[in-house]
Amino acid sequence: MGRFIARRLLQAIPVFFGATFIVFTMVYAIPGDPIRALNGERPISASAQQALRDRYNLDDTLLVQYGKYVGGIFRGDFGETFRGRPVAEILKEKFPVTARLALGAFIFEVILGLIAGILAGLRRGSFLDNLVLVSTTVVVAIPVFVLGFVAQLVFGLQLRLLPIAGIQHGWVSYVLPSMVLGSLALVYIARLTRTSLVENLRSDYIRTAEAKGLSRPRVVGRHALRNSLIPVVTYMGVDFGTLMGGAIITEGIFNIPGIGREVFLAIQSQEGAVVVGVVTAGILIFILMNMIVDVLYAVLDPRIRLA
Amino acid sequence: MPDRVPTPGNQPADEEELRPEDAMERAASGGIQAESALATAAALEGGPSEYQASLWKDAWRQLRKKPLFLIASSLLIVFILMALFPGLFTDQDPRACDLANSAGKPQEGHWFGFDIQGCDYFTRVVYGTRVSLIIGLLVIGVDVVIAIILGSIAGYYGGFWDGFIARIADIWFALPTVLGGIVFLNALGERGLLQVSFVLIFLQWPTLTRLMRSSVLSGKEMDYVQAARALGASDWRIMRSHILPNGIAPVIVYGTIAVGIIISAEAALSFLGVGLQLPAISWGLMISAAQNRILIHPHLLLFPALFLSILVLSFIILGDALRDALDPRLR
Numbered sequence: 088m089g090r091f092i093a094r095r096l097l098q099a100i101p102v103f104f105g106a107t108f109i110v111f112t113m114v115y116a117i118p119g120d121p122i123r124a125l126n127g128e129r130p131i132s133a134s135a136q137q138a139l140r141d142r143y144n145l146d147d148t149l150l151v152q153y154g155k156y157v158g159g160i161f162r163g164d165f166g167e168t169f170r171g172r173p174v175a176e177i178l179k180e181k182f183p184v185t186a187r188l189a190l191g192a193f194i195f196e197v198i199l200g201l202i203a204g205i206l207a208g209l210r211r212g213s214f215l216d217n218l219v220l221v222s223t224t225v226v227v228a229i230p231v232f233v234l235g236f237v238a239q240l241v242f243g244l245q246l247r248l249l250p251i252a253g254i255q256h257g258w259v260s261y262v263l264p265s266m267v268l269g270s271l272a273l274v275y276i277a278r279l280t281r282t283s284l285v286e287n288l289r290s291d292y293i294r295t296a297e298a299k300g301l302s303r304p305r306v307v308g309r310h311a312l313r314n315s316l317i318p319v320v321t322y323m324g325v326d327f328g329t330l331m332g333g334a335i336i337t338e339g340i341f342n343i344p345g346i347g348r349e350v351f352l353a354i355q356s357q358e359g360a361v362v363v364g365v366v367t368a369g370i371l372i373f374i375l376m377n378m379i380v381d382v383l384y385a386v387l388d389p390r391i392r393l394a
Numbered sequence: 395m396p397d398r399v400p401t402p403g404n405q406p407a408d409e410e411e412l413r414p415e416d417a418m419e420r421a422a423s424g425g426i427q428a429e430s431a432l433a434t435a436a437a438l439e440g441g442p443s444e445y446q447a448s449l450w451k452d453a454w455r456q457l458r459k460k461p462l463f464l465i466a467s468s469l470l471i472v473f474i475l476m477a478l479f480p481g482l483f484t485d486q487d488p489r490a491c492d493l494a495n496s497a498g499k500p501q502e503g504h505w506f507g508f509d510i511q512g513c514d515y516f517t518r519v520v521y522g523t524r525v526s527l528i529i530g531l532l533v534i535g536v537d538v539v540i541a542i543i544l545g546s547i548a549g550y551y552g553g554f555w556d557g558f559i560a561r562i563a564d565i566w567f568a569l570p571t572v573l574g575g576i577v578f579l580n581a582l583g584e585r586g587l588l589q590v591s592f593v594l595i596f597l598q599w600p601t602l603t604r605l606m607r608s609s610v611l612s613g614k615e616m617d618y619v620q621a622a623r624a625l626g627a628s629d630w631r632i633m634r635s636h637i638l639p640n641g642i643a644p645v646i647v648y649g650t651i652a653v654g655i656i657i658s659a660e661a662a663l664s665f666l667g668v669g670l671q672l673p674a675i676s677w678g679l680m681i682s683a684a685q686n687r688i689l690i691h692p693h694l695l696l697f698p699a700l701f702l703s704i705l706v707l708s709f710i711i712l713g714d715a716l717r718d719a720l721d722p723r724l725r
Contacts, residue, residue, distance in 0.1 A: 098564070105565030113578045224714070228707035230658045232665050232681065233699040236688055240695075244688075332572025336662060340685070354580065354667045362580050366573045374568045 091385050099378050106374065107160065110367055111153050160371070165364035174364030177349055185345035188338065189330055191265030196273040196326075201319075203273075204280025208315075209307065211285055219281065223274040231333050235267045235340040252342040264341040268333045272326045279322055283315040317387050324380025331369045453719035463715035469708045476523040484517040489673070500693055509680070509694060519697050522677045525587055525670060526705060530657040533594045534649050540599045541645055545606025546633055549641075550614060556607070563600035571597050571659050579668040590669050594656055605648055609641040616640075643720040647713050654709030661702055677702045 159165075165174040207219040226234075242263055243251030249263045250256045287293065288311050296306045337343070339351030346365060353361035457463045476483055509515050548556040569577075571594075578593045579585055613619065614637060622632050663669035664678025665685075672679060677698040684694035 101561060102564050102568050105562075106568040109565065109569070110577055113581050224710060225707065228654065228658075228710055229699075229703045230661055230706070232662055233695075233703060236681070236685065236695050236699070240688055240692060328570030328573065332570055332662075335572065335576070336666065339666070350576070351666065354576065363577055366577045369573050370569060370577075373570055373573075377568070 166360045181346045191261045192269030196269035200273045200276030203277040208281040208284030232336045264337050268337045279319050287311045287315050321384050324377045327376045328373045456719040466708045466711040477527040480520045483520045486514045486517045521675045525676045526657045529660045530653040532591045533656045534653045536595050537599045537602050541602035541606040545603045549607040549610025567600045575663050613637040613641040647717040651713035654706040
């Protein structure tokens with residue numbers, strides 16, 4: 088086990104440097120003089136230009152620039168806004184709101200996804216099974232932002248059931264955005280649970296458990312379901328990336344003052360530093376989450392860690 | 395996007411996913427099953443080239459009987475016609491607008507109403523099909539070629555190149571589509587069709603390459619490949635006529651679904667303001683422009699959203715149907 092974790096950590100190192108290098112080159116090392124671009128029409132003095140060049144390390148070679156950039160990330164420095172506010176501060180301030188939204192989405196997708204997946208998997212080919220399959224296909228096809236607007240139109244404006252913007256109504260404000268944000272993962276959790284349950288119900292140890300005379304709920308709950316959830320758990324790591332991308336769109340649509348809306352607004356006001364800073368932080372968290380999930384996978388499934 | 399979607403290759407128990415009517419089909423197709431088993435057996439005796447023909451021919455025989463496949467492919471044909479010849483569907487100019495009609499409601503002769511500039515909305519929505527389809531097909535087309543080349547090298551030769559390609563793919567895999575798309579496109583000043591496609595090509599290739607690699611890896615161990623090698627066939631020949639024809643099926647299946655995912659991702663990026671830029675005619679941009687007016691003018695949101703969802707859905711259903719038809723083990 089220890090060896091597996093060590094190997095996985097070692098593998099994450101090149102991924103970390105590779106991914107940050109790609110982001111760095113795409114964002115900071117594009118050809119052209121950024122200072123001249125910053126000037127616009129009015130020329131600024133040579134000394135002011137030099138001060139800017141020093142501040143952004145523009146006279147260094149590409150590798151040194153990258154080194155300073157990664158060093159900054161390690162110290163929690165994700166750049167600053169045009170007004171000089173550190174992006175890390177924004178991240179810290181807005182994080183609780185986004186965390187609440189993500190938690191809501193997570194609860195929604197896991198509970199509903201598992202129920203739908205288990206019901207469909209237990210009665211394969213039934214009406215319910217087909218209903219789950221068809222409805223999930225349709226949900227996958229509708230992009231998150233369309234789903235958000237439709238939810239606003241139907242639940243908020245037509246039925247007037249739920250608040251559609253802001254967070255001033257307490258936890259109720261999070262219901263609709265959480266559902267929209269979690270909808271895509273809900274589909275995959277339901278599908279994965281169904282497929283993996285169907286597969287496991289056919290296996291030998293289930294027949295053995297039934298032959299021993301165990302009750303149906305016990306066979307399904309303790310034997311089949313436990314193994315069926317392994318791929319579902321791993322999916323949740325991958326899902327994290329979707330969740331962050333989705334949060335940018337969902338928070339923008341529902342006006343939730345979290346990290347995602349900050350990115351949404353920064354894109355619209357063309358404040359590149361905020362966009363890049365926040366998204367880079369997101370990518371780092373994504374790499375970390377995937378690593379944790381991989382380790383978790385190995386804990387749950389001996390076939391992986393012994394392979 | 396759907397951002398990262400579990401694919402047939404990277405999830406262990408995913409083979410059977412996404413099959414709405416498999417049970418019905420199974421019950422109804424007892425006869426077809428026996429027939430196709432015979433065809434497969436006959437083809438195996440006849441050698442690799444005939445097997446290839448019969449895999450796809452067999453798949454076609456299956457597909458033609460599936461109502462969902464027929465619906466999805468006819469919808470796609472309509473969309474392709476819209477992209478190629480928008481003039482067939484509307485005789486108006488999407489850029490000829492009269493401000494007097496600004497945000498006009500749907501009415502006779504203008505079934506989708508008018509947008510905020512007073513342009514006929516149906517015409518705009520029809521013309522919007524083109525960029526979505528081009529980006530979806532271009533991105534996946536290039537990525538499938540990359541996947542076939544890199545996946546075959548990694549899967550067939552293994553060793554150093556396998557490790558090298560896998561590490562590079564790992565790095566790109568760490569960039570989620572929407573987040574990566576935002577960072578890269580934000581850095582590009584001018585964002586047209588080519589720039590957006592280019593970024594999406596880079597973000598999507600690892601998934602398809604991994605799929606191709608695992609497919610080649612399992613194909614390599616087949617008895618008929620060993621037999622070909624024993625007969626002295628070259629690597630190139632083994633790959634071209636034995637491994638590729640069988641190994642490419644999962645890539646085609648997932649690629650079809652991924653076209654839908656890419657179209658959806660492009661719309662999301664354009665909606666966010668880092669994708670295509672005005673004056674391009676794109677569904678994402680239309681929805682973005684409609685977002686502050688959904689209470690008063692819901693039609694501005696609903697029509698492009700409907701077209702977008704139906705196009706994505708068609709690709710997903712087509713991919714599902716192809717998966718059922720191309721994998722004889724699932725029958």
